[in-house]
Amino acid sequence: MSLAPAHRLDVALGERSYPIHIGPGLTARGDLIREHLAGRQVMIVTNTVVAPLYLDALKASLGEGLDIREVILDDGEQTKHMASIGLIWDALLEAGFNRRCTLIALGGGVIGDMTGFAAACYQRGAAFIQVPTTLLSQVDSSVGGKTGVNHPRGKNMLGAFWQPRLVLIDTASLKTLPQRELSAGMAEVIKYGLLWDESFLSWLEDNMTALMALDETLLGEAIRRSCAIKADVVAQDETEQGVRALLNLGHTFGHAIETDQGYGVWLHGEAVGTGMLMAAELSARMGWLSSADVERVSHIIAKAGLPLAAPEDMGVEDFLKHMQLDKKNVDGRLRLILLERIGRAVITEEAPAGVLADMLEHWPRSSR
Numbered sequence: 001m002s003l004a005p006a007h008r009l010d011v012a013l014g015e016r017s018y019p020i021h022i023g024p025g026l027t028a029r030g031d032l033i034r035e036h037l038a039g040r041q042v043m044i045v046t047n048t049v050v051a052p053l054y055l056d057a058l059k060a061s062l063g064e065g066l067d068i069r070e071v072i073l074d075d076g077e078q079t080k081h082m083a084s085i086g087l088i089w090d091a092l093l094e095a096g097f098n099r100r101c102t103l104i105a106l107g108g109g110v111i112g113d114m115t116g117f118a119a120a121c122y123q124r125g126a127a128f129i130q131v132p133t134t135l136l137s138q139v140d141s142s143v144g145g146k147t148g149v150n151h152p153r154g155k156n157m158l159g160a161f162w163q164p165r166l167v168l169i170d171t172a173s174l175k176t177l178p179q180r181e182l183s184a185g186m187a188e189v190i191k192y193g194l195l196w197d198e199s200f201l202s203w204l205e206d207n208m209t210a211l212m213a214l215d216e217t218l219l220g221e222a223i224r225r226s227c228a229i230k231a232d233v234v235a236q237d238e239t240e241q242g243v244r245a246l247l248n249l250g251h252t253f254g255h256a257i258e259t260d261q262g263y264g265v266w267l268h269g270e271a272v273g274t275g276m277l278m279a280a281e282l283s284a285r286m287g288w289l290s291s292a293d294v295e296r297v298s299h300i301i302a303k304a305g306l307p308l309a310a311p312e313d314m315g316v317e318d319f320l321k322h323m324q325l326d327k328k329n330v331d332g333r334l335r336l337i338l339l340e341r342i343g344r345a346v347i348t349e350e351a352p353a354g355v356l357a358d359m360l361e362h363w364p365r366s367s368r
C-alpha cells in the first residue's frame, strides 16, 4: 500500500475544488494523478531541462492503460509566449486528443502557466494537473489558476483563469534546483509573510539559513504554509476582484523590471524581491512602515540571496511607463499593493505621484 503524502490541503472553490498534495517522492505517486484524469488521453508538457530529470519517473508512475504523449518545450521565461502555446495545441491535435484529455504540467512556473492556458482554450477547456518542480511553482504558480503568457509590452498580458484538478508537489525535486532559482522562489515565500502573516515572516527570519541549505523538513513546512495562505486567498476571491490583488505585492515594480530588461534577464522572483522592498520603502514614505520595518524587509530579502538594487539602466520614466500598463490599474489610475504594517498589505491608489517618482529616482541601481 502507498504511503500518504506528508501534507494535504484543499483549494475550496465549490465544484472546482482540488487537492494540493505535498511531500518527498510524490513524482512516483501516479495513483494520485490517475484519480483526477478526465480520460485515457494524457499530454505531459515539460521542457528540455526538466524532461531528463523527471519525465521518465512520472510516466512510469502513471502505469498501464493510458495513451501518454509528451511535448518538450525549450527552457526559459523568454519562451512564455503564444508560439509555445501553439506547439502544445499542435501536439494535442497531432495526437488526435479530444476534450476528455488531460494536460499535465511538469516543470516550473513557465511550464505551469503555459500548460494551463493551453488547456483552458483547447476545445474550449480541457483538464489539467500541476506537477510543479521549482520552489516558486510549488509555493505559488501551481495554485490558484492564473494561467497565461507574456507580451513584449507586458507580463502575463494574455491569459485565463483556469483551475487545475490537482497539484502534486514533490519536495524532493528541489534537490536539483540551482541556488539562484531557490532564491527566486523564496521571494514569493517571503511575500506571504509580508502581506498576510507576520508570524510566518518571523519563522522565515529564524530559519532562512537552514531553508537556503535545503533542510527538507523546514522546506516542506514553508511550502505547506505558503500554499495554505494562497489557497485561503484564492478561495475568497478566485478572479481577483478584491483581496487576491494582495498576492501582487512587489509585482507592479517587479513586472516593470522583467519587461524592461527583457524576459529571463531578471528572474521573476528576483524582480519581485526587489519590488517588495520598493513597496516597503514607499509604504514608509506614506507613514505606514517605520524605517526599522523597511530594514527588516531588506534584511530577509538579502538573506534569501535576492537583489536589492534596481537595474542600472532603468530610469524613473522606464518604471512609470511599464507600471501604467499594470493589470490592476482602473481607468488609468495606478493601483499599488503596499504594506499598512508587516503582515498586512493593502490595495491603494493613494500614493502621491511625486512621492513615487522621488522614491524611484533615489533607489539604488546596479548592474547584474
Ligand SMILES: NC(=O)c1ccc[n+]([C@@H]2O[C@H](COP(=O)([O-])OP(=O)(O)OC[C@H]3O[C@@H](n4cnc5c(N)ncnc54)[C@H](O)[C@@H]3O)[C@@H](O)[C@H]2O)c1
Binding pocket: 047, 049, 050, 053, 075, 076, 077, 080, 107, 108, 109, 110, 111, 113, 133, 134, 135, 136, 137, 140, 141, 142, 143, 144, 145, 146, 147, 156, 173, 174, 175, 176, 177, 178, 181, 184, 185, 268, 269
Ligand atoms: N500563475 C501564477 O499564479 C504565478 C505565480 C508566480 C509566478 N508565476 C510565473 O512563474 C514563472 C516563474 O516560474 P519559475 O520561477 O518556476 O521559473 P521557470 O519555470 O523558468 O523555472 C526556473 C528554471 O528551473 C528549471 N527547473 C525546473 N524545475 C527544476 C528542477 N527540479 N531541477 C532543476 N531545474 C529545474 C527550469 O527549467 C528553469 O530553467 C514566471 O513566468 C511567473 O510569471 C505565475
Ligand SMILES: O=C(O)C(=O)C[C@@H](O)[C@H](O)[C@H](O)COP(=O)(O)O
Binding pocket: 140, 144, 146, 155, 156, 188, 240, 244, 245, 247, 248, 251, 327
Ligand atoms: O496568484 C496571484 O494572484 C498572484 O498575483 C501571484 C503572483 O505571484 C504571480 O506572479 C501572478 O502570475 C501575477 O499575476 P498578474 O495578474 O499580476 O500577471
Ligand SMILES: [Zn+2]
Binding pocket: 140, 188, 251, 268, 272
Ligand atoms: Zn509572482
